[in-house]
Amino acid sequence: MAAREKLGFLRQRFGAAIIRADLTSDRRLYVFVEPRSVKEVCRALFRELDARYVITIGADDRPWSGCFMVAHNFAFDRDRLLVSVMCLLPADSPRIESISDVVPAANWAEREMRDLVGIEAVGHPYPKRLVLPDGWPEGLHPLRKDVEWDEAPDCDESGAGYDFDDPPEGCTVVPFGPFHPTLDEPAHFRLYVEGETVRGCEYRGFMVHRGIEKLAESVLGYNDIPIMAERICGICGCVHNVAYAQSVEEAVALRPPPRAEYIRTIMLELERLHSHLLWVGLACHIVGFDTLFMQAFRVREPVMWIAEKISGNRKTYGLCVIGGVRWDITSELSDELKTVLDKLESEWHNVARAVKNDKNIQRRTCGVGVADASVVKEMGLIGPVARAAGVDIDCRRDHPYAAYDRVDFRVITAQSADVWGRLVVRTDEVFESISIIRQCLARLEPGPIQTPIKEDLPAGRFGLSSVEAPRGESHHFVITGENNRPRRWRVRAPTYQNLQGVPSMIRDAQLADMTIALGSIDPCFSCTDRIEAVDVRSGAVKVWTPRDLREMAKRAQSGRHIKDS
Amino acid sequence: MVFLSQLGPMAEFALFSAIKVAAVIAVTLFMVSYLVFAERKIAAAVQDRLGPNRVGPFGLLQPLADAVKALLKEEFTPANVRVVYYWLAPVIVMVPSLLVIAVIPFGSQLGAQKMVIADLNVGILYTFGIASLGVYGIVLAGYGSNSKYPFIGGLRAGAQMISYEVAMTLSVVPAFMLVGDLNLSAVVEHQAGGVLRWLAIQQPLAFLIFLATAFAETNRLPFDMPEAEQELAGGYNVEYSSIKFALFFMAEYANMIAVSAMIVTLFLGGWTLPWFGLDLPAQEGEWLKGLVHLGIFLAKVILLLLFFVWVRWMWPRLRYDQLMGLAWKRLVPLAAANIVITALWLWWRA
Known part of the structure; x- marks a missing residue:
C-alpha cells in the first residue's frame, strides 16, 4: 500500500520524469527517473516525505544497457518500505547532479562512486578522494567492468600523499590514528585542537579497503x-x-x-x-x-x-x-x-x-x-x-x-x-x-x-x-x-x-x-600499505613500498591463481 | 665495636647516615618491584584473572624477570627528540621521590641512632619543595620527546601538579597549626597517646583532601591524565623504551611509597601504635622495641599502598577539565576554609 502511495505521489509530482517503476513487493519500490530530475526526486523523498537516506550506488552497466547506473536508496521505516531511485547515464559522460547539498548523508557515497566507478557527482560540496589510496592514478576506476580484478597499477610513489585541508586559524593538528591504542583498526583523524578543545577534524580512512x-x-x-x-x-x-x-x-x-x-x-x-x-x-x-x-x-x-x-x-x-x-x-x-x-x-x-x-x-x-x-x-x-x-x-x-x-x-x-x-x-x-x-x-x-x-x-x-x-x-x-x-x-x-x-x-x-x-558508534574499519624496516646497528633503512608488497603477494599467489578461465 | 668508639662524631655521623641511606634505598627499590607485582596480582583478583604466575612460585620472581627485561632491551633514541632533555627526564623523575623519603621518620630509635636520615626542623617544607620537582621530569619528557601526544601529556602534568600542589599544601596547614612545629618527628610525637590523637581523626577534612591530592600527585587513576593510555597513548612516555621507560614506571611507584610514607607520618601516627606503650620512642638498648617501630611504620605504609592499588581498579578516569575543576572549585576552597576554621578554633580555645 505504502509503496503505491509513494509512487502515486512521485508520478503526480514529476510526471514524465518517472520513466518506469517496479513494485516487486509491498516493501520494495524501484523507480527509474530521468537523470536531470533525480536530485528533485531525492529532495521530495528526503525533505517532504521524510524518508531516511540509506546509500547511493554507482554501477557500470555498459555491457548490458550501454549505460552507467546510479541508485539512491531511501527507507520509509514506518511503512516497511525501501525505495531505490535509479537512473541510467550515458556511457560517454557519466555525470549526475550531486544530491549532497540536499541530503548531506550522501557525501561519502557520492565520493566513493566517483573513486570506484568514475561517476562524477557534479556540484559535490567536498569532492575529495575517499576510498582509493594516495598515489592511485586518476581516471582508473576499479569497479568498472573493463578493469581486471587483479589490476595493480603503478602508483605515484613520490610521497606527495593526501592533500589535507589547512587547519583553522589558531589550531594545532593532532594526528589520531592510524595507530592508536583505542583504535582496533587503522583510520586517520586529523584533529584540529585548540588547547584541549577539538575544533574540527578531517577523516582519511579506507586503509583496509580490500575490494x-x-x-x-x-x-x-x-x-x-x-x-x-x-x-x-x-x-x-x-x-x-x-x-x-x-x-x-x-x-x-x-x-x-x-x-x-x-x-x-x-x-x-x-x-x-x-x-x-x-x-x-x-x-x-x-x-x-x-x-x-x-x-x-x-x-x-x-x-x-x-x-x-x-x-x-x-x-x-x-x-x-x-x-x-x-x-x-x-x-x-x-x-x-x-x-x-x-x-x-x-x-x-x-x-x-x-x-x-x-x-x-x-x-x-x-x-x-x-x-x-x-x-x-x-x-x-x-x-x-x-x-x-x-x-x-x-x-x-x-x-x-x-x-x-x-x-x-x-x-x-x-x-x-x-x-x-x-x-x-x-x-x-x-x-x-x-x-x-x-x-x-x-x-x-x-x-x-x-x-x-x-x-x-x-x-x-x-x-x-x-x-x-x-x-x-x-x-x-x-x-x-x-x-x-x-x-x-x-x-x-x-x-x-x-x-x-x-x-x-x-x-x-x-x-x-x-x-x-x-x-560510542562502535566503529568497524580493516591492510598494510607500507612497512618500514630499520636496521639500527648498520643504519641501513629498507622501505617496503606498496610495489614491493604487491610483488611479494603475486609471488605468493603464483601457482594457485584463482582467476576464472 | 672498638672501631666504632674510635670514630669522631663527624665520621660516625657520616658512616651511619650512609648505612641508613643505603638501607632506605634498598628497601624502597625492593618495595617498588614488589609493589608492581602486588598491583598486578590484586588487579587480577579484582578482575577474576590469575595474574603473573609463571616465574618462580606463585610468580614471585616476576619483578626480577621484568627488571632483566627492561635492562636488556634495546636502547633506542627516536630520531627527532631533543636529546639532552630526553635523557635527563627519566632521571629527574626518579630522584625526587627518593629524596622525599630522607626526612621521613621511619622508626623511633635503634641503639643510639634516630631512625630518620635527615631530622630537618623544616621537614615538611623540604618535602613539598622536593616533591614538586618531580613534575619537571614529566614536563621535560613531554618537551624533549618533540612529539604531540607526549607534549600534551607534559602540559597536562604541569597544570595538574601545580593545581594539586596548592590544594595539598593548603590541606596540611591546619595539621601543623595543631602541632605547632614543622619537624616531622615532632608531628609523630604529637600523635602519640591514643588513636584520637592521630591527625587523621583530629583533622579529617585535611586528611581526605591530602589523600585525594596524593592520587593526583602520583599520576594514578583516576587522575592519570598525563598518561591516559586510551587518549594520549601513554602521554609523556610514548617515545620512551627500555630502561628509560622503566625509570618512569619505577618513579610512579617510588612516588606512591613516598606519598604513603608522608600520609602515615602526617596523619596516621607515623611509627606509633597506641597500645603496649608503643607510642613512646625506644630508649637506647631497647632494640626489640625499635625494630617493632620499624615494622609498624612499614605495615602502615603497605596498607596504604594496597589502598592506592585497590582504588586504581575501582574507578574510571576523570576527564582533564573535571580534574582541574575538582582541584580549583572544590579542594582548594575547602582546604582554605579548613585553615580558617582551625585558626578560629585555636584562637577560641586559647
Whole structure:
C-alpha cells in the first residue's frame, strides 16, 4: 500500500520524469527517473516525505544497457518500505547532479562512486578522494567492468600523499590514528585542537579497503560470496553473510525454509550479544575502567564457545548459503545454548547494574559526543546511535527479515543523544537478544534447512536487504547477473554512515572525549600499505613500498591463481 | 665495636647516615618491584584473572624477570627528540621521590641512632619543595620527546601538579597549626597517646583532601591524565623504551611509597601504635622495641599502598577539565576554609 502511495505521489509530482517503476513487493519500490530530475526526486523523498537516506550506488552497466547506473536508496521505516531511485547515464559522460547539498548523508557515497566507478557527482560540496589510496592514478576506476580484478597499477610513489585541508586559524593538528591504542583498526583523524578543545577534524580512512565487491563481481560465484562477505567485518560477519544471501534470495524470489530463518535469527542475535558485550567492555576500557572491561569479556566468553560449537568458529561465521543455512542447531546444542543464556542473563544483570550506577561513568559519558535527532536525520545515522537520540528505528521491526516477524521484542530507545544513551541502549538490548533467542529456540520446528536451487538464477534482477547489525543497519544491494555471479553488489556497513556523524559529535569537545565519542558508534574499519624496516646497528633503512608488497603477494599467489578461465 | 668508639662524631655521623641511606634505598627499590607485582596480582583478583604466575612460585620472581627485561632491551633514541632533555627526564623523575623519603621518620630509635636520615626542623617544607620537582621530569619528557601526544601529556602534568600542589599544601596547614612545629618527628610525637590523637581523626577534612591530592600527585587513576593510555597513548612516555621507560614506571611507584610514607607520618601516627606503650620512642638498648617501630611504620605504609592499588581498579578516569575543576572549585576552597576554621578554633580555645 505504502509503496503505491509513494509512487502515486512521485508520478503526480514529476510526471514524465518517472520513466518506469517496479513494485516487486509491498516493501520494495524501484523507480527509474530521468537523470536531470533525480536530485528533485531525492529532495521530495528526503525533505517532504521524510524518508531516511540509506546509500547511493554507482554501477557500470555498459555491457548490458550501454549505460552507467546510479541508485539512491531511501527507507520509509514506518511503512516497511525501501525505495531505490535509479537512473541510467550515458556511457560517454557519466555525470549526475550531486544530491549532497540536499541530503548531506550522501557525501561519502557520492565520493566513493566517483573513486570506484568514475561517476562524477557534479556540484559535490567536498569532492575529495575517499576510498582509493594516495598515489592511485586518476581516471582508473576499479569497479568498472573493463578493469581486471587483479589490476595493480603503478602508483605515484613520490610521497606527495593526501592533500589535507589547512587547519583553522589558531589550531594545532593532532594526528589520531592510524595507530592508536583505542583504535582496533587503522583510520586517520586529523584533529584540529585548540588547547584541549577539538575544533574540527578531517577523516582519511579506507586503509583496509580490500575490494571484496570487485572480487564478487568478477571471480566468485553466488555461494562463494557469503564466505567472503562475512570477512568484511571482524565482529559482525554473520550480518553481511545473511544480508547478502537475503538480497539474492529476494532478487530471484527464493524463500529459505522456516527452520533456516529461525537459525539465521538465532545466529544474528548471538552475534549481537557478543558484539554488545564486547562494546560495553571497550567503552569501560576507553574511560580507563579496566576492571569492568575484564568482567565484560569474561561474561562474553561462553557466547563465543557456544558459537564455536554451532558453527566451528569462535565467531558466528560460515552460516549462510543462498536459500538456507549450512549448520543445523541440534537439540543438544539448543539445550546448551539455553544454559549459556541463563547464566549470561544473570551475570549481565550484575554488569549492567554496575555500569548504570557508576557515577564516574556517567560523568564521563553524559553530554559527551552528542548527536541529536536532527544530526541523525541529516547524516543518516543508524543503530544504537540513532536510537539513543530517540529516533525509533530498528530494521528487525521496520524491515522484518528472517524470523523477526514471528518473535516479540522491544526496540530500546533513549532520549539523551549522548554516549550515555548509547551505553544504556546497548546494555538493555542484550536482554532483548536473549529473549529473542529463547523464543526462536522454542519455535524451532523440524524441517529442511536449505531450499534446493534447481536452475540458474535469473540475471538482471534487483535485490535489497537491510539487516540490523549490532552497530546499525547493514544494507546490501544486488543486481543479479550471468556466470553464476552478481553484476553489482554494494555493501553499506553501518559504520559508513555513523562515521560521518563523528565530526559533529566531537566539535568543541574535549580532546579526552574524542576516543569515547568515536568508540560510542562502535566503529568497524580493516591492510598494510607500507612497512618500514630499520636496521639500527648498520643504519641501513629498507622501505617496503606498496610495489614491493604487491610483488611479494603475486609471488605468493603464483601457482594457485584463482582467476576464472 | 672498638672501631666504632674510635670514630669522631663527624665520621660516625657520616658512616651511619650512609648505612641508613643505603638501607632506605634498598628497601624502597625492593618495595617498588614488589609493589608492581602486588598491583598486578590484586588487579587480577579484582578482575577474576590469575595474574603473573609463571616465574618462580606463585610468580614471585616476576619483578626480577621484568627488571632483566627492561635492562636488556634495546636502547633506542627516536630520531627527532631533543636529546639532552630526553635523557635527563627519566632521571629527574626518579630522584625526587627518593629524596622525599630522607626526612621521613621511619622508626623511633635503634641503639643510639634516630631512625630518620635527615631530622630537618623544616621537614615538611623540604618535602613539598622536593616533591614538586618531580613534575619537571614529566614536563621535560613531554618537551624533549618533540612529539604531540607526549607534549600534551607534559602540559597536562604541569597544570595538574601545580593545581594539586596548592590544594595539598593548603590541606596540611591546619595539621601543623595543631602541632605547632614543622619537624616531622615532632608531628609523630604529637600523635602519640591514643588513636584520637592521630591527625587523621583530629583533622579529617585535611586528611581526605591530602589523600585525594596524593592520587593526583602520583599520576594514578583516576587522575592519570598525563598518561591516559586510551587518549594520549601513554602521554609523556610514548617515545620512551627500555630502561628509560622503566625509570618512569619505577618513579610512579617510588612516588606512591613516598606519598604513603608522608600520609602515615602526617596523619596516621607515623611509627606509633597506641597500645603496649608503643607510642613512646625506644630508649637506647631497647632494640626489640625499635625494630617493632620499624615494622609498624612499614605495615602502615603497605596498607596504604594496597589502598592506592585497590582504588586504581575501582574507578574510571576523570576527564582533564573535571580534574582541574575538582582541584580549583572544590579542594582548594575547602582546604582554605579548613585553615580558617582551625585558626578560629585555636584562637577560641586559647
